[in-house]
Amino acid sequence: MRPAFYASNLLHEKQAILQVQVRLPNPDATFDFISSEDIGHVAGTILVNDAQERIMRLLGPERMTLKEAVRIVGQALDKEVQVTILTRGEAAAQMEAASMPSAMNQWHLHNVIDRAVSYLESPEALVARETILKYAQHSLQRLQQWVESQLTKFRD
Numbered sequence: 001m002r003p004a005f006y007a008s009n010l011l012h013e014k015q016a017i018l019q020v021q022v023r024l025p026n027p028d029a030t031f032d033f034i035s036s037e038d039i040g041h042v043a044g045t046i047l048v049n050d051a052q053e054r055i056m057r058l059l060g061p062e063r064m065t066l067k068e069a070v071r072i073v074g075q076a077l078d079k080e081v082q083v084t085i086l087t088r089g090e091a092a093a094q095m096e097a098a099s100m101p102s103a104m105n106q107w108h109l110h111n112v113i114d115r116a117v118s119y120l121e122s123p124e125a126l127v128a129r130e131t132i133l134k135y136a137q138h139s140l141q142r143l144q145q146w147v148e149s150q151l152t153k154f155r156d
Contacts, residue, residue: 001046003039003058004119004128005031007146010073014154017073020081025091025109027067027083029116034060034132035141042135051135057128061140063120066112069143076147077154088113 016022067083074081095105
């Protein structure tokens, strides 16, 4: 299984959200925000039903920018969060300071800055949407629902 952009990635911005000032290298990057619960449902269905697909790409149910996603978290916390741009160099330095390996750092910057929407518009994305709908066997969790279910993690 190859999920695209985890909703839980937003937890990396928890402290900045609580301080109502989030800096991102590309706030307008568009992602799908798939929940771990939906990934788990798909995995369970696959294990029980012995799916034939060898590689399964998965997408969340909605597309939105990082800025929109951060603001959804802020609203759930009753905070008006400001989102501003972080330069590529600042983002790289921030990830390096957090001990992110250099290769992961470069991969992240490439996907967030250079090709942020390209995957969601690819033929693979169409298959990924069909796959998750086929195997999830329930309504997919929208980001707002996921945030509300994770509020204690954002507050701690």
